[in-house]
Amino acid sequence: MGAVVAGDEFDFRPGAQVPLSGAAGQTAATNALASAAYRDSPVTDLLKADNEWHKSKIKAPRLSLFEPNLGEAFSRAVQIRLLGATRKALIQSFGTEPQTIVEHCLAANRIRKERDTRLTVVMVLFGLLFLPGMLLWLAAFQLRRTLAGAQNRRAGAFGMALLVAVGVLAVVFLIKLPFTGFWAVYLRAMLIAPVVGWLWAKQICERTAADLRDRWGGLLAGGGIGAKIPEAVPRNPSETAAEQLRQNLAKLSAEQRSNLVFYAGPKGILGMGTRWGSWHLAEDLVPKHADKDINPFRCWDVVRAMHDQLRMLERTPLHTGGFTPPTVTHWIVSPVGEGADEVSRPTGEGIETFQVKPAEIQRICNEQQFGSGNRHYLGVQFVLWDGQLVITLLVTVTLLHHTLRIEVTGHALGPVHPLFTSKPKAKTREVSKAVKFWETKEQTLPLVDAKEVVRLAARAPLTWYPPLLEYLGGKLSLPEPFGLRHAWADQPWRHRFMADDALRAATPVLRVVHQAAIQVLEENDVDTANFGTRSGFLSGQVQGAEPKKADLYDA
Template sequence: MTDSTDIGPQVLRTDPTPNTGATSAIASMAYRDSEVEDLINAVTEPTNTATLTTWTEGRAEGLFKPNLGEAFCQAVLKRTLGAGRKPLVPSYGAQPRIIIEHCLEAQEIRKVRDRRLTWISLVFGLLFLPGAALWLAAYLVGGEGKDRNRQALRVAIQVLTVIVAAALLWRYHGTGGLWGWYLQLMIPLPVVGWFLARRVCLDTAHTLHDRWGGLLEGTGPGPKTSGAVPMGPEDKKAENLRKQLAAIAAEQDTNIAHYAGPKGILGMGRRYASWSLDENLNAAGELEEIRPFHNFDVIRRMEERLRLLTRSPLAEGGIPSVQVEHWIISAIGEGADEISRPVGPDMDGTRMRAHAVQNIANRQIFGNGPRHYLGTQFVLWEGQLVVTLNTTVTALGPSLRVEVTGHALGPLPALFTKKPKPPEIEVAKTFRFWEKRTVQLPLINSAAEVVRLAVRAPFTHFEWSVGLLGWLGGTLKLPEPFGLRSAWASKPWNNRFMADDAIRVSVPVLRAAHAALLELLPEQDVALDRFQTRSNLISAEMQSSRPSKADEYDAS
C-alpha cells in the first residue's frame, strides 16, 4: 500500500498558469519588512472567514516585535506544517505549496543572517557585556519615538556613555594586563559590533527586497527548498518536510467543500446570484408516464455541455480556462473554526471517489447531509478573481429543480501587490535652500532595527525558543478556517471590470445547463413546454442581472 501523500517526482511545468499573480502576491509577503499592522489594516473585511486576522501583543515588543515578513512566515508555517494541524481550505486561484516554499526560503535567509548576528553578539556583546548593556540602555530608555523629551533623554545617555568611555581610556591608558585592555575596549567594541551587524542586516535586506520585487515583477527565481530534499535515508527531517509539502499539494486537489452560511463556500466566496428552474415532470403528449431517470443523468449531460464552453462560433469567442468539477459540499456553522473531511472506503486521499459522488447526486437529500454540485470555475485576472458557478439538480415529488448559483472570490488588497521601494526623505538643497530634493536612505536606516534583529537572533535557532520569542514579541493569529487565498480576499465589486466578468460569464453557464436539460427531457418522454418557457424567462431576466446578497435572507 502506497502513501497517499507521496505524489512522486515533480515535473517542471512550462505552460502558463492563470493563477501565478495571486500566488506571487501572497508569497511576496514572506519577504516584507514593513509593520505587521499593515496586514491587519488591509484585511479588515475578509469575505469568507470566521474571524479576522489579529495580532496578539508581546511582553517586550520594543525589542522583540517581528516585522511583517517574519510574523507572516512564522504564522503560515506553523499553521500549514505544524504538528497536528487542521485541514486547510482549498486555495482556488493560488498555489499554496509554492507560497509555503517561499515562506521556507525567506525563513532560511533570515536564519543565515541570525547565525551571523549571533556570533557578532557573542563576540562584541556578551564578552563586553557592561559596555553593551550601557549602549542598550541608551536605546531602551530613549527609544526611537519623536517625543522631544525621549529624544533628549536618549542623547543625554549617549553623551554620558561617550564620557564614560573617554574616562576609562584616560584612566587606564598605558595600563598593562588583560584587565586594563578590557576596560579600555569595553565601550568602543560594542559600537564596532553594531557596525558589523548593520552590514549583515543591510545585505539580507537587499536580498529580501530582490525576492519581493522579483515575485511581483515576474522575474524572480522559484522558491529554493533545500530542506525538503533528503540527503540520505537517515535524513528524516527533510523526508518529513517533503511529505508535508506533498500532502498540501494533494489537499489542494480535494473535491470536498464547506458552506458557512452568509460567508459562502469556503475558498469560493459568497453567493452573489441564484437562478432556479423548477417545474413538474409531466408526460409528453398522450403518454401516461415518463421514462425514469436519475439526477446524475442530467448532471452528466450538463457536464458535457459545460466543457464545450471553450468553443465558439467566433474565432476568439471561446471562454478560456474553464474548469468543471464535481463537488460535495457540507454545511458548517457560520462561526466554525475548523473543517473536516470524511474518511473511509469512499475516499481516495482527500478526494471522494466517483461512485460515491454519483450516489450523493442521485440520493434524495431533504434535510441534513452533504449535497452534490457541478461546479464551473473560472480563475481570472491571474488569480485575483475566482468565479464559480455551481449547478445542482434535485427532485422533490413531481418537481424537478435546476439551480445555478454564482460565487465570487475577490482580489487581494493593494498591500499584496505593492512593490518594494527604498525609504526616502526630502531635504533642502545645499545652495538653493528654499527648494527640496529627494534622497534615498539605506534599507536599514535605523539603529533600532539593527538592535532588534541582533537581540532576536539567538532566539530563532531552536524550536523550543520560537514560542518564547512569540511570547516576548507578539504573534500573528490567522483566521479560521484558514485558506491561503480566501483569508486575504476582498470584495470583487469594487472593480467594475471584475464585476462585469463575474456577471457575464454566468450567462453562458446557465444557458448551457438549461440546454442540456432541455435536450435530455424529450428523451425521457417529459413534456417540454413549461420547462422551455421557464428557461426563456430566466434567460431574459439575465439581460439585466446584477450582483446581490443572495446568501442573506430578510425574514424578520
C-alpha cells in the first residue's frame, strides 16, 4: 500500500491529535508486547518466543560491536513494518491494541535518539578529534567481543587479556614516548581522551537505561508512563511528516477493525489461532405439510436470526457471573496459501476503509457457498484474561440442493509468550564477603557495563543513517504475514483455566445457533424433527469437547 496523503479515505479524524492508547479489558497483552520496545536483552531471545507456524529472522551482524539489542531491533522493525511508506497488509491483532504498541515503539525510538544525540557529541569531542586512539580502543573491544562469543573459554579469557594489554600499553605511552613536542602531547591525549569520553558516555547511558527499564516495568505492572509521540502531532500545515505519521496511525487502527480475515490452511485463520474443534449439523429441508411447500428463505435470514440471539449470550436466568459481553461480527474469510508470506486486502465498490460493506456481506453469505471466492462466517468472540485469551466461535450456513448445513468451529488464541511478561531484574553477581570469605553476598552491578557503553557509543553516530547501521549490525525481520499478536502467542491448553474457558464457551454457543436456526425453519414451514434430533445429539457430543488439531483433519 502506498503512502497516505492528506484528504484520502483514512483521514477521518478531525484535527491533529495523538490517538488514545489501551482499550478496556485488553491491557495485559498490549502492555506485554509494548514492553519489548524498552528491553535491553539480546535480540536472539525473540526467537524463543516464536511459535511453530511463524518464525522471526535475524540477520547476523558483520561487526558484533554494532549489533542491536532486543528493544532496539524490535522498535525499529515494528515502526518500519507498520508505518512504512511501502507497508504490506497486516493481520489483525485480536485482544490487543496495535496502535498502543506502535506508539510505545515510537516513544522508545525517540528516547534512544535523544541519547544517541548526546553520545554523538561525545564521540566527536573525544573520538573524532583523537581518531587513532578511538579506533585502537574500538578494535580491542571488537576483538574481545568476537573472542568472547566463541564457544571457547580460553578465547574469551584471551579477549579480556588483550583489552588489559591495550590498557597497559596506554599507561606505558603516557610515561615515556619516543616523540617530543606536539606529537608527544597528542599521542598521550589520543589514548586517554577516549577513556574520558567513555566515562561521560557511561553516565548518559545509565540515565537512559534507567528510564527505559522504568517504562518496561511500569507497563507490566499495569500502568507506567504513557507513550509520548509529539512527532505525530502536526502544529501547522507545513509539517507533512507529522501529518503522514498521524494518518498512518489512523490507517493502522482502521485495518485492525477490518472484518476481512485470511485462512491459511493448517495455520488456521491468521490472528485467531488454529481451529481446535468443529461441529456440523446437516439435514434435508422437508416440508412440514405434505400438501404445501416450504416458504422461500435465504441463508442470510438464518444468519440474521443467529446474530440476534448470540448478542444476548451474556443474559442468564440466574444471578451468576456468566459470559462477558461478546463481540458478534460478520466476517469475510479469504483463503491464502499455507506458506504465503504476504496477504492483500481487496479494494473496490464493496470495500470502504478495510471494511466489507453490509450489502456485499449479505451477497457473499447467500451466493458464495461453493467453488472459488471468499466465504461468510458469523463470529462470536470473547476477549478474556485482559486480552491474553481470545476465544472465537465461527458459524457458517450453506444451502446446497435440499441440504441445509450449519457448521460451528472453535478457534482459540492463547497468551503471549512469557518472554514478553518477564519483568526487569537488577543486574547482580555473587561475591565473597571481605571478612567471612567462605560466605557470599549479592553485589548489584551497574545497568550498563563497559562493553555496553562502547557498543552504544559506537552505534550512536550511525543511527542517523539506519541502512548503514543495519548493514554492519544486522537487523530483525518480523514473521510474515505479520500481526502483532499471533506470531508470539502460546497455546491456551497449557493454562488450566484458559483451556476450561475455551471448552465451556462452545456448548452454549452451539445451542443458541441451533435454536435460532430451528426457529427460522419452523417459521417457514420446514419439518424440524430431524434437525432437532441431530441438534440434541451434537449438544451431548460437545459436552465432551477436547482440543485437537481440527485443521489437520486428524480427529
